Amino acid sequence: MKPEFAPSLMCMDFLKMKEQFEILNDRVDMYHVDIMDGHFCKNITLSPDLVKTFAKVATKPMDCHLMTTNPTDWIETLAAAGAAYISPHAETINTDAFRVMNLIHSLGCKTGLVLNPATPLSSVEYILGRVDMLTIMSVDVGFAGQPFIEEMLDKIKEAKRLKEEKGYTYKIQIDGSCNKNTFKRLTEAGVEVFIVGSSGLFGLDKDLNKACDMMFEQYAEAVK
Numbered sequence: 001m002k003p004e005f006a007p008s009l010m011c012m013d014f015l016k017m018k019e020q021f022e023i024l025n026d027r028v029d030m031y032h033v034d035i036m037d038g039h040f041c042k043n044i045t046l047s048p049d050l051v052k053t054f055a056k057v058a059t060k061p062m063d064c065h066l067m068t069t070n071p072t073d074w075i076e077t078l079a080a081a082g083a084a085y086i087s088p089h090a091e092t093i094n095t096d097a098f099r100v101m102n103l104i105h106s107l108g109c110k111t112g113l114v115l116n117p118a119t120p121l122s123s124v125e126y127i128l129g130r131v132d133m134l135t136i137m138s139v140d141v142g143f144a145g146q147p148f149i150e151e152m153l154d155k156i157k158e159a160k161r162l163k164e165e166k167g168y169t170y171k172i173q174i175d176g177s178c179n180k181n182t183f184k185r186l187t188e189a190g191v192e193v194f195i196v197g198s199s200g201l202f203g204l205d206k207d208l209n210k211a212c213d214m215m216f217e218q219y220a221e222a223v224k
Contacts, residue, residue, distance in 0.1 A: 001192060003219065004029035006063060006173070008197040009054065010045045020208050021057040027212040030061045030085075032175070032195045035078070037068040040092065041141040048077045055082030063087055063112060063133065065175070067141050072100060079107035085133050087112025089141075090124045101130045114175070116141060117149050121158050131170045133193070134159055138186075139176030148177035153189045160190030183222035194219075 005028045012020050024031070033051055038044045054062060061084030068074055071088035078086055086104045090113055093100045104111045110132035113124060117137050128134070136155055139146035152174075159172050173193035174186055179200040186194065194200070196215060204211040 003187065003191075004171070004193040005201075005215070006030045006032040006193055006195045007201055008032045008034065008175075008195050010034045011197040011202045013202070017053075018057055021054070023208045023212070025057075025059040027209075028060060029193070030063055031058055033062050033064045033083070035064055035066050035068060035074060036141075037070075039069045040089065041067045043067075048074065048081045051078060051081040051083060058082075061085065063173075065112070065114060065135065066092070068092065072096075072103070075100070075103055076107060079104075079109050083109055085110045085112045087114050087133060087135055089114045089116065090119055091116055094123075097124075097127045098130070101127060105130075112173075113170075115155070117152060121155055121162070125162065128162065128166070128168050128170065131168070133173055134170040135173040135175050135195075137175050138178075138182075146176065148182050153185055156186065156189035156191055163190075180218035180222055183219050187223050 007024055007028055009031055034045045036043045036045045063085035064078045064083040066074055066088040069092060071092050075086055086109045088100060101111045111130060112133040112135060113131045114135040115137060117140060136152055138149050138152040162168060171192045172190055174191045175195045178194040178196050201211055201215050204214040
């Protein structure tokens, strides 16, 4: 399967937003949008209003990652703003997971589910049949630039095994420290969608077209 790349929009240059979207629309597969409320994790990043703005220029689907204590406060607004995937954290929906998945689907969006590094895959196995995108955090939530947590490779392998054994259809996505140093191990473990931020894309070159070229070259070199 061809790998997919999802730039993390919190890492883009907002002074050149339109120009960067024009480049990325032709180079990548989807966009990753971090929605943080300052409570679930100690940071505040993007917002539904920005998603609405992104939707005016983005031609690839947007995956909205809800790092929020109460994800249902955000789902309808994000669906209306243009989200293609809405991905709440497993840790925030354990009392109403099926209702949340049904709500996301009812609004015409695909369902995502995100697991913190310390959250075992076994805790969400009951809901995996309703998930379109399973995102495994390889760093703790909140801030870019954290070191890769090696133990997540086993969780990725487990997600791949379950997908194959049970016939699940979710894409396996990784969030955190996706770059030339981890591409090979992540691919071998079973990752299908790579969220790329500063180290994997935006920090490679000031010219975003060149940065994209470098990212693809680094990936190809890593997995050859």
